[in-house]
Amino acid sequence: MPAQWSSPVRYVECDQQGVVFNAHYLTWADEASNHWWTARGLPWEDLVARGIDPLVKASSLEWTSSARWGDTVTVDAETEAVGRTSVTVRFTVRVGERVCCVVRNTYVAIADGRSTPWPDDVRARLAEG
Template sequence: MRYAETDAMGVAHHATYPVWFEVARTDAMHALDLPYRDLEARGYYLMLSGLNVEYRRAARYDDELQIHATLGAVRSRTLTFSYEVRRGDELLATGETRHIATDHTYRPARLPDDLLTLLGLPTSA
């Protein structure tokens, strides 16, 4: 963890966790072979509609952290990601973000079947 991500006591600032979640979510989308850049090029945004973080233990300056993102619920217009922040085997925080698919005019939009299939939702849904 970088010093700029801490407060005066050397503890990770609470506002840093959503930034870490975004990095992990971006990596997860790449692993699904669906980078955000491709999604946006096809005319869609995944706008944040909800965020939750549960802090369990403090992360401190110079800790080596692992942030894992997992795609959970997938619907035709919404996605939910779950997160874990770990220091080795120790769970420091969990979280969840909810996203709604929109077109480039910010109106809710159904994702096309091929994208839903990449995300793990059967196209018959």
């Protein structure tokens, strides 16, 4: 089951036509990422306390339809791929059952300013779900 985050679309997130401005889909993915990390038993502060700083290395967005002012968006966050030093998470942004956008973020494990392999216990949790 995906981790989820939901919010009403705010007026400030829309352009003159009432359509959500594209950069907000990344913000929503970032909001949902906190729920995704926590759902895997890896709250951000625990990773940082262990000296692991996950950073976004790459993002891609693919739009299908627009979210608009007055809609409520739900973001489903699911693990797509786990590598030695990275994990890709798929964020499906939808209004009801209608998919608006799919965001993919690839996070890289950083320690002491360099890419580092995920610890075995962290990698196992990333692969769950």
